Amino acid sequence: MDSILEMRGITKTFPGVKALDNVNLSVREGEIHALIGENGAGKSTLMKVLSGVYPHGTYDGEIRFRGQPAAFRGIADSEKLGIIIIHQELALVPLLSITENLFLGNEQAKRGRIDWVAATARARDLLRMVGLTDSPETLITDIGVGKQQLVEIAKALSKQVKLLILDEPTASLNESDSDALLELLLRFKDQGISSILISHKLNEIAKVADRVTILRDGTTVETLDCHDGPISQDRIIKGMVGRDLADRYPRRTSKPGNILLEVKGWSADHPIHAGRRVVKDIDLHVRRGEVVGIAGLMGAGRTEFAMSLFGRSYGRNIRGRAFLGGREVDLSTIAKAMDAGLAYATEDRKHYGLVLDNDIRHNVTLANLDGVAKRGVIHHEREIEVANDFRRRLRIRCSDVFQQTVNLSGGNQQKVVLSKWLFADPQVLILDEPTRGIDVGAKYEIYTIVNQLVAEGRGVILISSELPELLGVADRIYVMNEGALVAEMPAAEASQEKIMHAIMSSTAKPPAVTQTMVARESLQ
Structure with missing residues (x-):
């Protein structure tokens, strides 16, 4: 089977961190290719390189799409070829309608004016393709997360998608919505659309993936073919973390008190x-x-x-x-x-748990400023000392405690949230x-x-x-x-x-x- 995508020797460096180191990825025409690895392994970074979020020239290596060299300067360039990425955080405007969101930046216009009749009709067709029966006039804020995910996919279809990239698409979905989304990917596969699925849920991968590529610490570990026989979870976990996990849950002796x-x-x-x-x-x-x-x-x-x-x-x-x-x-x-x-670590760490534009140091001490202050003034050396202590204790992967929290992987962001509340004692x-x-x-x-x-x-x-x-x-x-x-x-x-x-x-x-x-x- 011919490859629709070849990424060869991709290397991407941020200040103080090599996020990708000579990564290779090949995706075939009409296959669902799973990309898995620990948080911080480089999965999302690799997809941002592919989609043009990180433009050509900011990384080393080669991308070939349908046999031709690809040098994307931005997302618009990759979308012209039918490479569409749907991020874990959905890019929809809550107070706009489904139709308005579907064609935002890609308006259905005639002579410089939006043709709302044509846009609505096209929206109905796209919603039908993804199995949504809601009215195109419905506001995004009035539909659930599962339906919002389908709107994002309908948006991708409006751009003549050839390769669909989904980054943790089911992380916030319930079981029925997750199953519906996976069934939709299988339907797209039958229509010849290729997909890259980033997921931590091995049951989803076992259900739909044709091949699995494992990344660890910014490098390619291996690519496994699911058609060669069942791939055990233990086999994949060992590839992801570089060691066997004898137990998924660390053992402890329960001794509840008063x-x-x-x-x-x-x-x-x-x-x-x-x-x-x-x-x-x-x-x-x-x-x-x-x-x-x-x-x-x-x-x-x-x-x-x-x-x-x-x-x-x-x-x-x-x-x-x-x-x-x-x-x-x-x-x-x-x-x-x-x-x-009492302390509460929210389920929505990006919006309510962290100040993403602040560094790790400030986020760790945010819930207990008295613990790093003298006479009401922040003691910066103490603040750095506390942040470094939690960095070591919770094994937060970062260049240093001055790194912006927004640049951490999801798992490391969660460790910063926990550090913040642990410091509050x-x-x-x-x-x-x-x-x-x-x-x-x-x-x-x-x-x-x-x-x-x-x-x-x-x-x-x-x-x-x-x-x-x-x-x-x-x-x-x-x-x-x-x-x-x-x-x-x-x-x-x-x-x-x-x-x-x-x-x-x-x-x-x-x-x-x-x-x-x-x-x-x-x-x-």
Whole structure:
């Protein structure tokens, strides 16, 4: 089979860091090619080189597309040839309609004026191709993340895509939306469209990929052909991290102590829609030295509960009582929640967890400036010392602590978020989807940090959509659905089937697709 793409000897250097070192990648016509590796391995950098985000001349090596040399000066050049990249952070304008987003920068115009009749008709055709039945006039803000991902793909189709690059396309999707997206890629394959799929979920790769290229530390490790026989997860993990992982979850002996955090009758309403209850009479407790998991489908109210508890940072008409160490505490503001000993690592690290334009040093100390200040003035040497300490302890891959956080991989950004909250010295740390979009090696390191926290007698609340993760890390699991806790079980007695049964038996109107959730085998 002929190659549509050849990348040879690609080398890309940033100040103090060689991100890519003589990387080779070949993609065949009409294949789905998976690109995997740890966070920081160079996957996204390689795709930015390919798409022209990093223009020709800023890297060494050669790109050939359909046998011809390619020297892209920007994204417009690569898109002219049908190379379309969809980034993990979707590039849609929330308050514009689907039609407006589909043709933004590629307007359907006649004599300098947009032809809205033609644009709407074309939009309907594109939406039909990706299986969306929503009106083209619908605002992006009014559709879910799964549908927004399909709008991005429809946008790619509008540009006559030949090679579609998807960077972690299912990281924020539920199981049914993920399956729909993968089925769409298989349909595109039948139509002769090639795809490069960046994913940390090996079950997705096993389902759709023809070949797999593994990157490690900016170099090509190997390319595996899925048609030569099944490729085990252990085989791929060893290629990614350079070592065997005997256990996906570090072992620890669970020894929960006295109740550390107790929440009684906690409720909250939606911040905009008055009277809509999103958190309903939650009673929950966490013991010292215990990891408590919260399971639930997307929209179950887990994040809403966590944010409303952490300084009422979400919701209105918040009611309920909270006790830390047996003493009732005031959690009415974020500052008071932090003073009481609570910390919350958000699921959206880029928007709410980090100041991306700031360096690592400032982000690490942001939640505890008193810890690096003397008489109200920041002591810069102390700040650097603290940041370097966490850099070593959490193994943050960076050139130095003065590197901008925006230039770190997702896994390393997550370690900076954890460093920030660890430096604040909380008694209870709420982790909301802490391993979303990061690789197996970085996940293991984060699980190790969790174990260290509970070994010190702290408490951890772990919110995760990955049921194997909850079963592997938590001591006890609460199940949440439609804003309420519907079950509680020791992790040793729990299973994916039991958790899903608790959700389904408590749902007034079950979701359309739940079978795949039960069999979820996402890479941990």
